[in-house]
Amino acid sequence: MSNCYAKVIVKGSPISKSNFKLFNKEGRAILPYNSGKYHDRYALYEEEIALEARAQNPGIIIEEACIAILKVFYKSEKRHPDTNNITKSILDGIEKSGLIINDAQVRRLVIEEFYDKENPRFELELFGESSYSLEYSLHKKELQDDKILYSPPSNKKSKSSLGDNMTFSSVSSDTYVSMLNSKEKSEKLIKKKKISPKEIDNILKCDICGKVIVSNDYISANKGKTLICNKCFNKNF
Known part of the structure; x- marks a missing residue:
């Protein structure tokens, strides 16, 4: 055979x-x-x-x-x-x-x-491979089919570092700066309904400097209860 x-x-x-x-x-x-x-x-x-x-x-x-x-x-x-x-x-x-x-x-x-x-x-x-070869090709459809849409994984919906409903695309970089450096500006954002108080509470913050953690730029300790941004970690440890 x-x-x-x-x-x-x-x-x-x-x-x-x-x-x-x-x-x-x-x-x-x-x-x-x-x-x-x-x-x-x-x-x-x-x-x-x-x-x-x-x-x-x-x-x-x-x-x-x-x-x-x-x-x-x-x-x-x-x-x-x-x-x-x-x-x-x-x-x-x-x-x-x-x-x-x-x-x-x-x-x-x-x-x-x-x-x-x-x-x-x-x-x-x-x-x-000594007996078979593989070829493939892609063709644009003349009639577009219905799209099969996907949502984020369930574990990322609740653990997002920017809150439950907040994403990088939904908030501008100016908003991040405001949240980082000014409580007064954050309150203005709430009044303008650009961000809710719940979303601000859910944002991950460094336990040393108190600044908002963006992306995965942090280290966790104490079984995830303590978060330290990489800048503070490198400075203090």
């Missing part, structure tokens, strides 16, 4: 381990499967992928660089993992199966997202 092509289909909603990390006493990253905790599912999912990959492709081992075509079918259009994070779990499982010897072999990857309420799954095809 040719060792330059393989196809794997695993039924069930795909799982993403994303940035999940757990470490043992020696500081090594581990992926437990029998701890009885929720995170066991990441390792169990990789094992399921490994078993299915080997059962569906007996005797096949791809050792060369390859092209991967991944089709992910979610059960719901609204609630599902980020598709760009799915690949890590899948390729780790494929590597464990022995179908490939190193997930670094995948040098070209195409991911497509679909929805199937009755049969969520993923379908992965691997093509050896």
